[in-house]
Amino acid sequence: MKSSGNTILVTGGGSGIGAALAQRLAARGDTVIVAGRRREALEEAITGRERMHAMTLDIDHAAAIEDFAARLIAEHPALNAVIHNAGIMRFETLDARRDLSDAEATIATNLLGPIRLTNALIDHLVTKDDAAIVTVTSGLAYVPLVATPTYSATKAAIHSYTVSLREALEGRVEVIEIAPPAVRTDLTPGQKDREGYMPLDAFADEVMALLQGNPTPAEVLVERVRALRNAEADGAFDQRLKMINDFARAERERSGS
Template identity: 65%
Template sequence: MKMTGNTILMTGGGSGIGAALAQRFHDLGNTVIVAGRRLDVLEAACAGRENMHAVALDVESAAGVAAFAREVLARFPALNVLFNNAGIMRYERLDRARDLADAEATITTNVLGPIRLVDAFVEHLLGRGDGAIVNVTSGLAFVPLIGAPTYCATKAAIHSYTQSLRESLRGRVEVIELAPPAVQTDLTPGQSTREGYQPLTEFAAEVIALFGQQPTPEEILVTRVLPLRNAEAEGTHAQVMGHLTGLSEKMFAQLDL
């Protein structure tokens, strides 16, 4: 993937990882469209930045995604990079019956959202000649956190989907997976200042450096995520999962779940 001269669509681009990467790609000389539910937040991320644009998007609606794609392609026909970053994470316990609304919303946003967006843009990207799709998963796709089981399952699903997509489009559209570690963002309450999580600015700088490698790696993996990504191969999966389970139990106690 080239680093400049792109027109990039970043979903979930109003805050957190999405906004940080959108602004850094913009700084490199790319036109960037940030998309999400709250237009005011998106516009704040674009403030003072020429060629950075905000477009409202609700990935929970199939018809809404289709209408969004039509609008984006009409306004930005040079679009050549789709960045599926939007996602939600909810804490859950599996040892009791519960309202499944959070689990269902997580699946819709984290799995159906990227699939719908790829479907809406893939033919356009195939015609570009320099198209790329970046799917954001998580280190938790490889070792789950029992406190967020549906979230972890959705990221594992998108990891698998990305592998199939890569082979289907190989040689025609570049397909890249970005798997973050725990990063200080507002993904969950209190996460933006949580000790031990990677600072967002540090994460974004490392990600941009990895994207700058030629050829672009098929998986963008910062140093902090490697113990999760490589746990199965290194025989440390049980150990890493045990550590994460301990963190979940502490979280359950703090949140009275």
């Protein structure tokens, strides 16, 4: 991925990881379009920042994605990269019959959203030099959090989809995966204040440093996520499954959420 001079779409760019990365990319010299549902949050993310633009996007609906992609290409024909960051995380119980609306919404946003948007943009991206597709998965793609089973499953699926994209687009579009650890954001209630989670600025700074690598790594892994990414290879999956679930439970109890 070029170290500057890109035109990059960042979904879920109005807050959290998306906004933090988008602002850093713009500061280094990229043109960045942040997209999301909430116009107010998008405008706040770009206020006073050069080379940043905002476009609303309902990532849950196929027709809305097609319309968005057409408008995006028309307004920003230099687009050569997309960062699939939009996502939701819902707590669910698995030990009794339940309403599946949270699970279905999570699949629509976290899995179908990136698949549909990539499909809508791929014919454009393959025509661009230095094109890149970046997926944002999670350490939970490798070791699931039992309290958020569908979220963990969608991130595992996007990891697999990313591997397939990388092979299918080899030599034409660079495909990169960013797998965050638990980061202090508003992804779930109280998460922004959980002291045991990685501070957002520290995470974004480490990711940006890794993206500057030449070549850009296929997997962008900050140090704090490596224990999860390598759990099976290390022969420590069961241990780390217990560790991450005990840790997350204790953090939620500590923050009262």
